[in-house]
Amino acid sequence: MVGQYQLSLPVHQTTLKIQAGPVPVLRLKDWAQFLINGNHSHILVGLVRPDWRREEAILDSFWKRFRSQFPGHPIFQEADQNKLQLCKTYPMLFHGDEGRGRKHAAYLVMNFHSILGRGIGRSHRQKPIPWLKMLPNYHGSSLTTRFLYTALPKTLYSGCNEQVFADILDFAAKDIQHMFFEGVVDEVANRGKFHMCVINVTGDWPWLVDAGSLARSFRNVQKHKTQSRPGIGVCHLCAAGRPGYDFEQINTLQPTWLETMHALSPFADDSSPSPFFHIPHIQGEVGALFQFDVFHTCHLGVCKAFLGSALALLSEAEAGTNSDVRFQTLTDKYLSWCREAKRRPWVTKLTRDLIGWPASTSFPNGTWHKGDLSTTLMLFVQVQFERYGDSWSPMLQEAGAACVSLNMFLQKLYAEDVWVTPRAARQILDHGFDFLVRYVRLARMAHQQGLLLWVLQPKLHAFHHLIFQMRPTSSNALVINIVCFGTQQDEDFISKPSRLSRRVSPKPISACERVVQRYLQAAFAQWVKQGYITQPKPGAV
Numbered sequence: 001m002v003g004q005y006q007l008s009l010p011v012h013q014t015t016l017k018i019q020a021g022p023v024p025v026l027r028l029k030d031w032a033q034f035l036i037n038g039n040h041s042h043i044l045v046g047l048v049r050p051d052w053r054r055e056e057a058i059l060d061s062f063w064k065r066f067r068s069q070f071p072g073h074p075i076f077q078e079a080d081q082n083k084l085q086l087c088k089t090y091p092m093l094f095h096g097d098e099g100r101g102r103k104h105a106a107y108l109v110m111n112f113h114s115i116l117g118r119g120i121g122r123s124h125r126q127k128p129i130p131w132l133k134m135l136p137n138y139h140g141s142s143l144t145t146r147f148l149y150t151a152l153p154k155t156l157y158s159g160c161n162e163q164v165f166a167d168i169l170d171f172a173a174k175d176i177q178h179m180f181f182e183g184v185v186d187e188v189a190n191r192g193k194f195h196m197c198v199i200n201v202t203g204d205w206p207w208l209v210d211a212g213s214l215a216r217s218f219r220n221v222q223k224h225k226t227q228s229r230p231g232i233g234v235c236h237l238c239a240a241g242r243p244g245y246d247f248e249q250i251n252t253l254q255p256t257w258l259e260t261m262h263a264l265s266p267f268a269d270d271s272s273p274s275p276f277f278h279i280p281h282i283q284g285e286v287g288a289l290f291q292f293d294v295f296h297t298c299h300l301g302v303c304k305a306f307l308g309s310a311l312a313l314l315s316e317a318e319a320g321t322n323s324d325v326r327f328q329t330l331t332d333k334y335l336s337w338c339r340e341a342k343r344r345p346w347v348t349k350l351t352r353d354l355i356g357w358p359a360s361t362s363f364p365n366g367t368w369h370k371g372d373l374s375t376t377l378m379l380f381v382q383v384q385f386e387r388y389g390d391s392w393s394p395m396l397q398e399a400g401a402a403c404v405s406l407n408m409f410l411q412k413l414y415a416e417d418v419w420v421t422p423r424a425a426r427q428i429l430d431h432g433f434d435f436l437v438r439y440v441r442l443a444r445m446a447h448q449q450g451l452l453l454w455v456l457q458p459k460l461h462a463f464h465h466l467i468f469q470m471r472p473t474s475s476n477a478l479v480i481n482i483v484c485f486g487t488q489q490d491e492d493f494i495s496k497p498s499r500l501s502r503r504v505s506p507k508p509i510s511a512c513e514r515v516v517q518r519y520l521q522a523a524f525a526q527w528v529k530q531g532y533i534t535q536p537k538p539g540a541v
Contacts, residue, residue, distance in 0.1 A: 008520040018164045021509040024516045025150045027175045032184045044090045044114040056087035061132050068477050072282040075197050089195040091115040095202045095490045099498025106154040107501050109494045111146045115484050134418040136484050142493035143526040151497040152512050170275035180280050200291040202485050208290040215268040218458040234458045236266035236287045247461040251440040292462045295486045301459035303374035304366030308355040309453040310381050310399045312364045346373040363455035395445050402438035405431050416481050422472035425479040432467040
């Protein structure tokens, strides 16, 4: 019935032969051919209906702004030599992560998507939309904004099949190169040749380490004070974490590691780097391909570390004979505020377990995995500071001010479009930097008082890098918004093939094929719902 009534997206499937058998892959080339031939390319620039002239104008404007910030990118050399047209080249990202498959086993899902989209919900829909609109790619169903590359269970790329992971990445890298150098031709409307340029590889930090074969990451952080071997570093972009370059140096805009940016190879083995090494990138800055994600870095990283200590202190400030009573009082205040603010609380109780604080002999750190819970708790702490901060202890007052700065950083960031003016970028940078300064101050206060609070994690260093990305290169140069590399929509997308994998054959190879087939069917339904694909009405000739 699917074939007879055309109930699936007609994207060509390519078979990749691995050790266990053939795995279906939806190449970027085939997605591009489908989008161009089907007159769906407007989706890649965030338009709701085809408009070729506006689409080309948006792309041309995007690359002009991109050139002012990244003049060394090889796409401009290709354009200057008339090998591609910038007005027909789409800026793309490649994302990967593991979802939850059958029996809670990891299920790898990889996808492509455009940087440009329809904005971030209502905040952008309420604004007047300019003709040359360039909004982040968050709004809409992830089945229409994300394009599956492949999906497979852990058993097919681990253990004796470990080489399969590198083979899949190598296949993706060659596909990306083809769309950059060769492109595809419009076979229907004869609009010429179109290209796609994958600017960055995005995802959470573990994915970046695995996909990039990175030598330096959070996995190398020194865990013991008396460790004899010198640290090899915690960051693929710089020497932070190596002797003389403390990654905890986050309260300055002139850290010592800044002079080492891109000075070291990011790869664990230079003779066998990641297949993504071959993706076109700025010469000498291959590490910049692997982009830190604001969602995992802030909402599921820095915010959790900050909130763990903040909620611990807030609970201690409540009246009660033991911690359970104090946390219950704090819970009552939290749930009351959620009802007042009309926000979903996500949890029914604030407890020691929630903030990972079994005893005062360990550092508290949030244990949740819901980014919106971090957002809600941050707003709750800010409201408590604004209402009762005058009676708080000096440390809690400093925490309240830090909370306000981080909230302002995130709110201003998510309110901006793809390109941020220098003035707005400096304001965002100032809020983020003010938070880091206050966080270090809190850590020192806790150390002086003998308290295990305000843990200094490598994600604070990643956050420091994100702040530097918002620094304007000149007084009139626009800055690309780091929100564009956020993965909230990708996280939603990953759950869909992962869920499908739990409803098909348990045989790994058969499951891969069935997941891709059912994904294309589910995506087709969403494309029809959004009006991207129209179907004839019943009874129409």
